[in-house]
Amino acid sequence: MLSGIIQHMARCTAPVRGHRSAAAAADCPACGSRYGRYSGYSYGAYSGPSYSSSGSSGGGWSSGGGSGSSARPRWSRSGSSVAYTTTEVRALTPVRETVEKLAPLPEGRDFFLCHAWDDRAGAAKELYDLLQSRGVSVWFSEKDIGLGTPFLREIDKGLAKSKVGIVLVTPALLRRLRGESIADKELSVLLAREQLVPVVHGTTYEALREISPLLASRNGLNTLENAMADVAAKLAELVAL
Numbered sequence: 500m501l502s503g504i505i506q507h508m509a510r511c512t513a514p515v516r517g518h519r520s521a522a523a524a525a526d527c528p529a530c531g532s533r534y535g536r537y538s539g540y541s542y543g544a545y546s547g548p549s550y551s552s553s554g555s556s557g558g559g560w561s562s563g564g565g566s567g568s569s570a571r572p573r574w575s576r577s578g579s580s581v582a583y584t585t586t587e588v589r590a591l592t593p594v595r596e597t598v599e600k601l602a603p604l605p606e607g608r609d610f611f612l613c614h615a616w617d618d619r620a621g622a623a624k625e626l627y628d629l630l631q632s633r634g635v636s637v638w639f640s641e642k643d644i645g646l647g648t649p650f651l652r653e654i655d656k657g658l659a660k661s662k663v664g665i666v667l668v669t670p671a672l673l674r675r676l677r678g679e680s681i682a683d684k685e686l687s688v689l690l691a692r693e694q695l696v697p698v699v700h701g702t703t704y705e706a707l708r709e710i711s712p713l714l715a716s717r718n719g720l721n722t723l724e725n726a727m728a729d730v731a732a733k734l735a736e737l738v739a740l
Contacts, residue, residue: 574736581732590696590718591737597693598662598738608636609738611661613685615671622700622727623667629731635738654685662738664689666714668699668707676710690714696737698722698730 570585574595583591610630614623619641627639638657644650658664666672666686675682689695690713697719699707708715720730 572736574739576736576739579736581729581736583733584724586718587720587733591733593693594663594696595737599740601662607660607662608638608657609662610635610734611638611657611664611685611689612640612667613664613682613689614640614667615669615675615682616680617671617675618667618669622669625727626665626667626698626731629728630734633731633735635731635735650681651684654681658685658688662694663734664692664695665734666695666697666719668697668714669701670706673702673706673710686711686714690717696720696734698734700727 568585570583570588571579572583572588572591572595575581575583612623612627618624623639624641627637627642630637638661640654640657643657644653664685666689672682676686695717697707697714697717698721699719700722703723704715704721720733722730725733
């Protein structure tokens with residue numbers, strides 16, 4: 500019995516990657532069989548029919564109560580092909596409510612993209628381009644801060660004029676947050692609001708928790724479970740009014 504437990508713990512990926520959703524747990528070689536893996540088809544290939552749930556606080560529908568089950572938030576328009584988990588809907592609902600309360604901002608942006616300097620030509624640019632292609636306006640330092648302009652002042656203006664902050668959590672950002680940096684100042688402002696969506700890319704929430712427990716306490720989106728294009732689609736729906 501004891502040897503079996505030890506073998507299970509040795510194979511389990513939870514200490515490294517976490518089991519923040521059923522989809523993540525399904526990929527664990529130790530726990531996957533409990534979540535539909537190794538059963539003839541991969542987890543999530545078929546989740547069954549979806550039913551209306553009139554008693555849910557979000558007014559949407561869900562096919563189940565697990566974090567990996569599919570759900571449609573109330574702001575997702577009819578006919579949308581964007582798929583969410585119930586965990587994502589719970590995480591995004593407070594942000595959506597804040598978006599709906601905000602009056603239109605003159606010359607405002609839908610998002611402020613907080614990222615590490617090292618990611619400006621990589622993951623941050625990819626996410627920016629995907630959002631722009633969906634008609635979403637994004638404050639992005641690489642595009643919005645001109646040569647010779649006061650850097651910190653322009654960031655302040657961008658934060659003030661944006662509805663929602665995206666924090667792109669990458670290994671580069673974690674390195675930056677270990678010390679004093681511009682990203683750290685941006686993050687401090689965003690954490691003070693209910694307008695923050697972390698997007699974890701190329702790292703884990705466990706690694707983030709070691710650097711910023713407060714940011715790690717905010718559920719968001721993860722490219723381990725969503726392609727970057729899918730992340731952009733969910734963010735675009737989040738601010739569509």
